[in-house]
Amino acid sequence: MKTLAILGSTGSIGLNTLDLVRRFPGRYRVAGLAAGENLEQLLAQVQEFRPRLVSVKSAALAERLEAGLRSQGMETEICWGAEGLVRVATMAGVEMVISAVVGAVGLQPTYEALLAGRQVALANKESMVMAGRLLNETARRHGGCILPLDSEHSAIWQSLPGERREFLARLTLTASGGPFFRCSREELAAVPPAAAVKHPRWSMGPKISIDSATMMNKALEIIEARWLFQVPPVKITALIHPQSIVHSLVEFCDGAVLAHLARPDMRLPIAYALAYPERLPLPFPVLDLAREGKLEFFAVDPERFPALELAYRAMEIGDSGTVALNAANEVAVARFVAGEIGFLDITALVAEVLEQVPRRDFTSIAAVMDFDRQVRAMMAAGPAADRG
Ligand SMILES: NC(=O)c1ccc[n+]([C@@H]2O[C@H](COP(=O)([O-])OP(=O)(O)OC[C@H]3O[C@@H](n4cnc5c(N)ncnc54)[C@H](OP(=O)(O)O)[C@@H]3O)[C@@H](O)[C@H]2O)c1
Numbered sequence: 001m002k003t004l005a006i007l008g009s010t011g012s013i014g015l016n017t018l019d020l021v022r023r024f025p026g027r028y029r030v031a032g033l034a035a036g037e038n039l040e041q042l043l044a045q046v047q048e049f050r051p052r053l054v055s056v057k058s059a060a061l062a063e064r065l066e067a068g069l070r071s072q073g074m075e076t077e078i079c080w081g082a083e084g085l086v087r088v089a090t091m092a093g094v095e096m097v098i099s100a101v102v103g104a105v106g107l108q109p110t111y112e113a114l115l116a117g118r119q120v121a122l123a124n125k126e127s128m129v130m131a132g133r134l135l136n137e138t139a140r141r142h143g144g145c146i147l148p149l150d151s152e153h154s155a156i157w158q159s160l161p162g163e164r165r166e167f168l169a170r171l172t173l174t175a176s177g178g179p180f181f182r183c184s185r186e187e188l189a190a191v192p193p194a195a196a197v198k199h200p201r202w203s204m205g206p207k208i209s210i211d212s213a214t215m216m217n218k219a220l221e222i223i224e225a226r227w228l229f230q231v232p233p234v235k236i237t238a239l240i241h242p243q244s245i246v247h248s249l250v251e252f253c254d255g256a257v258l259a260h261l262a263r264p265d266m267r268l269p270i271a272y273a274l275a276y277p278e279r280l281p282l283p284f285p286v287l288d289l290a291r292e293g294k295l296e297f298f299a300v301d302p303e304r305f306p307a308l309e310l311a312y313r314a315m316e317i318g319d320s321g322t323v324a325l326n327a328a329n330e331v332a333v334a335r336f337v338a339g340e341i342g343f344l345d346i347t348a349l350v351a352e353v354l355e356q357v358p359r360r361d362f363t364s365i366a367a368v369m370d371f372d373r374q375v376r377a378m379m380a381a382g383p384a385a386d387r388g
Contacts, residue, residue, distance in 0.1 A: 005032035005088050008100035010041040012205045013123040016266045017098050032088035043068045053077045055084030089113040099124045102207050103330055111365045114144040121273040123149040125224045129326045131368045132227025147273040153228055154269035155247035155260030172249040173221050174241040176201045178213035191343035201244040201264045210333050214346050219311035223322050233315045240298040263287050306347050320360035327375040328353035
């Protein structure tokens with residue numbers, strides 16, 4: 001039985017992971033759960049999966065959770081905040097940590113899990129974008145490993161075995177294009193937050209849905225792929241594929257291209273990481289290509305979707321560039337959701353921030369997090385704060 005700790009258990013990835021745990025009784029045990037504010041969902045999860053330790057976002061939420069659990073006679077230990085996330089990520093006896101909180105808050109617990117030598121099934125791409133090199137080093141030194149959960153990266157991971165690295169020519173991550181990939185710049189300028197969180201092919205949390213709509217999600221994934229597969233940025237590209245059936249393409253020096261195909265269901269890449277190196281007999285509908293009919297591919301238009309170019313610029317700057325890209329995007333998305341800025345301002349703000357970033361590489365997670373805070377403070381104080 002594999003023992004799991006799930007960070008972000010009430011989110012889209014967390015729920016999909018628990019769905020798999022439920023479907024394979026006797027294979028997985030849940031020792032720890034960490035969530036943010038959704039107490040109702042978390043309470044139900046604690047009742048069903050009986051973890052030893054649970055964490056929530058704040059002390060006040062922990063108090064309410066405690067009242068709920070005790071009223072049902074449950075003695076589960078409760079913790080909270082950034083420290084609570086780390087406690088769940090480093091629990092004794094846990095083999096695999098599912099890192100699936102959203103945003104920069106995922107970095108510290110992901111790092112601590114690797115420091116503790118755990119296998120980390122990584123959905124929280126923001127942590128890889130902020131500190132991929134340091135996370136790789138930490139995994140190597142402490143006997144942990146990082147297994148990708150993102151469907152595109154899982155697809156590449158599944159396509160590489162048996163191939164020699166020197167023959168790899170290019171990785172192509174596919175992107176659905178989000179809900180607006182056919183829209184003009186004028187139409188994009190008028191997109192409201194409610195439309196941006198509705199993804200046409202995937203059911204995901206609000207932040208990643210908006211990232212998909214701006215294509216910043218693909219920008220983050222290109223940076224993530226660079227570190228996960230140790231491939232230089234020049235060999236990583238993206239292609240719009242609205243059907244989301246082909247998840248990635250791996251091209252070799254002889255022109256051969258391996259494509260990974262599957263129905264767009266996050267439970268497939270999650271199951272692959274959970275069971276690795278085995279495969280689970282998943283009881284879901286199989287891919288029916290005759291029914292799909294057509295698979296289309298389009299180049300990304302940099303005029304309407306400048307996010308990919310920002311990813312390459314950020315990587316060219318160095319660690320400070322990718323930390324700044326991530327922080328600026330998180331701030332910009334929050335402002336867009338609050339109605340303070342328009343849809344196109346998200347990538348414009350990120351571009352503005354990248355213009356001002358000094359070139360710096362970091363040798364510790366503390367330095368990465370410190371720079372992340374500096375970028376957010378700069379955005380709160382600077383002219384970018386007045387946009388809208
Ligand atoms: N969804 C997908 O299909 C997908 C695919 C690939 C990669 N990813 C990546 O996976 C991560 C999660 O995405 P998602 O779509 O699952 O997001 P989501 O549905 O918004 O879920 C986010 C999770 O993080 C928790 N959380 C947020 N802030 C927290 C905090 N300060 N402390 C503790 N927990 C906190 C939330 O708790 P509450 O809800 O209880 O507040 C929730 O459990 C993101 O990095 C995303 O890019 C997602």
